[in-house]
Amino acid sequence: MKKILKAVAIAASVMVLSTAFASAKSKTAKGDSATESTAKKEKSKKEKTPKAKKVKFDQAAYDEAFASGDYATCISMLQGKGSKSDAILDALDADMLMHLNGSYLDSAKAFLNTQGEMMQQKVKDDKSGVTYAGTVYERLLSYAMRAANAFALGDASNAKGVMDSYTGDYKDIISALVAQEKELDEESEGNLESDNVKNALNAMEQAGFSLNLSAVTSKKPQKYTGKDYDTSAFLSYLGTLAYAANGDAEHAKDFANVLRTVNSAVDVSEDVSVPAGMGRLDVVALSGTIGKRSESANSFTVMEQMPIVNTPLKFKIVYPVFEKQNHAINSVRVTLSNGNTKSAALVEDFDAAVEIDVKKKARRDYNRSVARNILKNSAAAVAGMGAVMSADAAMQKANNPLTAKAYDAAILGLNKALDAIVESEKADVRQGSYFPHKASAAGFSVAPGTYSVKVEYLSGNNVVETKEVGDVVVEAGKPTVVVSTCEK
Secondary structure, three states: OHHHHHHHHHHHHHHHHHHHHHHHHHHHOHHHHHOOOEOHHHHHHHOOOOOOOOOOOOHHHHHHHHHOOOHHHHHHHHHOOOOOOOHHHHHHHHHHHHHHOOOHHHHHHHHHHHHHHHHOOOOEHHHOOOOEOOOHHHHHHHHHHHHHHHHHOOOHHHHHHHHHHHHHHHHHHHHHHHHHHHHHHHHHOOHHHOHHHHHHHHHHHHOOOOOOHHHHHOOOOOOOOOOOOOOOHHHHHHHHHHHHHOOOHHHHHHHHHHHHHHOOOOOOHHHHOOOOOOEEEEEEEEEOOOOEEEEEEEEEEEOOOOOOOOOOEEEEEEEEEEEOOOOOOOEEEEEEOOOOEEEOEEEEEOHHHHHHHHHHHHHHHHHHHHHHHHHHHHHHHHHHHHHHHHHHHHHHHOOOHHHHHHHHHHHHHHHHHHHHHHHHOOOOOOOOOOOOOEEEEEEEEEOOEEEEEEEEEEEOOEEEEEEEEEEEEEOEOOEEEEEEEEOO
């Protein structure tokens, strides 16, 4: 823990010092501040700063604000929710909304704070899934967004500080989290062999309910055997640019080598070694919002009936599945003021990260759901049948309207309790909602000078939205990075 807290403290120091440096630099370097400008139609939106005041969360008002692009109100509502179990989840959403709102410094600071909170949480709090701690891909994406925010502010030094923090301690933390996920997967295979579950099954049998366990577990998802998500191509790409922009060719090559193993289609060779007399202009385009997970529910009804009641056990087994989506943007075109045009190369599709995370957790959550169903049904069966048997005994002694009514009420209560189990069983489909769907990039080797950049977000051949960045100053011998975002 001391090591983790030390990493947070180091990262925080880097952020503070780099931000101060960026502020001082902006006073003397017009070009750096100019790179933050956008087309006039975007300028007023991008200069907004989220309100510090917290607002009580209201779903309808939140949806309306989000639909209208009023991200500042959405951020205030998320900060005002006060949910302890979803605090990290709400923070991740607020952090990304700050970025979408153009509040890059606020977003960078907020992501740093959220990372500190995540590093103090287990992957799953006590394996119950109650407290949201952030997935592995969300932790890597948080680093990437901190670096992206730094580049959006024209502060390559801060971007390097982010990557220094990642290479210092966080790579080991990510590896430990992946290992912990595997341990949880293995432990979940023994859920149905636990003493609690065995005792619950015995109690159900004594109450007159028998359970065909093989019928309940027959549709269990296959165990995930694919590659773990422990390396982000986007983070590796940004790391290459961050070190190259700060003259650290050795570390730039290290990140370029990692990028080559996960996405060889992205060429950063001229960022690591800029052609003589030239500068490098890299345009990072973040498009859409990340794909979502949903609940796959299989309901099983055990048909063995009690001798005196027509009441079966009801099982609802839930687990997450990846929900295929139709994203509006499928490509990006970048044009410079000198006439150079390129189709941006896909650096990373983050839907793949969600899908891997879902596949890894589906079987584990299925096992957990089966165990929950057994424990809940056992409690309902024992309590409910106790009430039914008492009511039946009373009716046997004195068969009258009152005892008959009490018996009917006991049967109704048992059925309601069993129905409530089905209603209450929900899959954990929580995730950060506003991370980008795709990160794309286009790199240009150009003569030193000042350029404007046009980024077109496309659906097929149709332009969905155009973003422009003006007065980008490119110096010889190093990359200059422009960040553009379209959340459609």
